[in-house]
Amino acid sequence: MAPSPPPNRVVVVGASLAGLSALEALRQEGFEGELIAVGAETELPYDRPPLSKQVLQGQWEPDKTMLRDQGQYDALGVTWHLGRRATALDPVARTVTLDDGEPLAYDGLVIATGATPRWLPGSRDLAGVHVLRTLRECLALRAELQTASRLCVVGAGFIGAEVAASARVQGVEVTVLEALPAPLSRAFPAELGAACAGLHVDRGVDLRCGVTVAGVEGDGRVSGVRLGDGSVVEADVVVVGIGVVPETGWLESSGLSLDNGVVCDSTCATSAPGVVAAGDIARWPNNLFGETMRVEHWSNAVEQGAAAARRLLAAPGEAVEFAPVPYFWSDQYDTKIQFLGRCCPTDEARVVDGSIEERRFVALFARDGRLIGALAFNRPRLLMGYRKLLAAKTSFDDALAHAKA
Amino acid sequence: MRVVVDFDRCQSNAVCMDVAPEIFEVRDDNFLYILDEVPSEALRPKLEEAVRRCPTQAISIAED
Numbered sequence: 001m002a003p004s005p006p007p008n009r010v011v012v013v014g015a016s017l018a019g020l021s022a023l024e025a026l027r028q029e030g031f032e033g034e035l036i037a038v039g040a041e042t043e044l045p046y047d048r049p050p051l052s053k054q055v056l057q058g059q060w061e062p063d064k065t066m067l068r069d070q071g072q073y074d075a076l077g078v079t080w081h082l083g084r085r086a087t088a089l090d091p092v093a094r095t096v097t098l099d100d101g102e103p104l105a106y107d108g109l110v111i112a113t114g115a116t117p118r119w120l121p122g123s124r125d126l127a128g129v130h131v132l133r134t135l136r137e138c139l140a141l142r143a144e145l146q147t148a149s150r151l152c153v154v155g156a157g158f159i160g161a162e163v164a165a166s167a168r169v170q171g172v173e174v175t176v177l178e179a180l181p182a183p184l185s186r187a188f189p190a191e192l193g194a195a196c197a198g199l200h201v202d203r204g205v206d207l208r209c210g211v212t213v214a215g216v217e218g219d220g221r222v223s224g225v226r227l228g229d230g231s232v233v234e235a236d237v238v239v240v241g242i243g244v245v246p247e248t249g250w251l252e253s254s255g256l257s258l259d260n261g262v263v264c265d266s267t268c269a270t271s272a273p274g275v276v277a278a279g280d281i282a283r284w285p286n287n288l289f290g291e292t293m294r295v296e297h298w299s300n301a302v303e304q305g306a307a308a309a310r311r312l313l314a315a316p317g318e319a320v321e322f323a324p325v326p327y328f329w330s331d332q333y334d335t336k337i338q339f340l341g342r343c344c345p346t347d348e349a350r351v352v353d354g355s356i357e358e359r360r361f362v363a364l365f366a367r368d369g370r371l372i373g374a375l376a377f378n379r380p381r382l383l384m385g386y387r388k389l390l391a392a393k394t395s396f397d398d399a400l401a402h403a404k405a
Numbered sequence: 406m407r408v409v410v411d412f413d414r415c416q417s418n419a420v421c422m423d424v425a426p427e428i429f430e431v432r433d434d435n436f437l438y439i440l441d442e443v444p445s446e447a448l449r450p451k452l453e454e455a456v457r458r459c460p461t462q463a464i465s466i467a468e469d
Contacts, residue, residue: 024457047462378435
């Protein structure tokens with residue numbers, strides 16, 4: 001990023017967790033200039049994790065997902081453009097154009113437009129087919145689950161698994177279709193994917209792994225999901241949970257470097273001066289792991305939003321690298337799944353506490369002799385103890401010694 | 406300042422314990438215990454970080 005004077009006017013595009021974290025960090029760092037936030041949804045920033053759990057199960061009403069109360073939002077002194085999408089960025093003129101044609105000038109820009117769910121081809125206009133990202137989508141799905149008899153979930157990732165669990169505990173018959181041989185087996189060794197599968201099979205979910213989905217069936221309203229072998233899984237509601245695509249469409253004419261996300265340096269700065277990115281959309285080299293990553297999890301949105309904001313305010317030469325230990329969690333039935341760090345199926349895995357069979361364990365992952373990740377089922381206290389070890393690039397031997405102590 | 410935890414929201418992620426072990430402890434029963442409900446002013450930055458990073462936004466600070 002070229003040296004530039006401190007910004008007087010910062011625009012944050014994306015009004016969810018990463019954007020909110022950036023806004024709050026700017027104020028906390030003493031930024032007293034004008035703050036403008038643009039959000040595609042009509043709500044002030046709310047929390048997404050409860051959408052697949054408490055809200056979908058009917059335990060929480062939408063207002064309980066608000067991330068801050070009205071007084072806290074007012075105190076930030078932000079001009080909100082909600083229900084508005086950014087359609088273009090001109091990094092030379094330093095303007096963002098909104099879908100109502102209004103150009104917003106900025107000195108500093110935070111890009112935090114997140115990601116949008118993938119759909120199955122041809123399924124988008126069929127009633128009864130859902131994705132789950134926004135509050136609006138959650139409430140539409142919740143209403144349909146009240147009267148649904150058979151739900152089919154396409155994709156056994158975390159969203160799919162949490163939706164399956166939330167529907168199952170409400171008495172809905174659930175089929176889950178997964179292309180991989182076991183859930184999450186792109187990230188974890190097979191026996192750990194099998195442990196995730198077991199949670200659902202025990203609750204009566206019809207989990208089918210290693211299947212291909214050919215398309216959705218139905219005329220006006222969905223009636224089932226067609227598999228690669230021609231058979232049909234009947235369903236009156238279908239949830240597509242096959243991942244998300246970073247929301248970079250509005251940046252395509254900007255000249256900003258894009259590659260499955262907005263390309264950033266190790267300090268969250270993009271290729272344009274005065275422009276930083278954070279959250280699901282940002283791809284950056286995390287030098288703690290020597291790996292370029294894009295992280296779609298809650299904690300990263302909080303931490304990277306703040307880091308990007310500080311980057312915007314940093315004096316030349318004072319930018320700080322963003323090199324966190326990624327963290328995510330998932331709650332399914334009565335099991336808490338937590339993961340710290342990185343993992344791929346070829347990493348060495350070792351269970352160091354409990355056992356996979358009793359679904360109460362900590363497993364550690366090693367790459368090149370170094371502790372690289374830690375996964376736990378129902379072991380929050382022990383799991384969190386590994387964060388500092390991961391941050392300190394601890395050897396696997398030392399991590400194993402820690403586990404025994 | 407007083408630590409307030411909404412135990413209806415808390416899901417025992419133990420992030421708070423990682424940030425501020427002087428104040429928070431998740432024990433082997435997987436429940437969160439508040440070790441110091443009225444921490445000293447010196448712990449405010451850590452407590453504020455725990456508030457920000459709590460994955461279920463269950464922690465707040467009451468100024469009595």
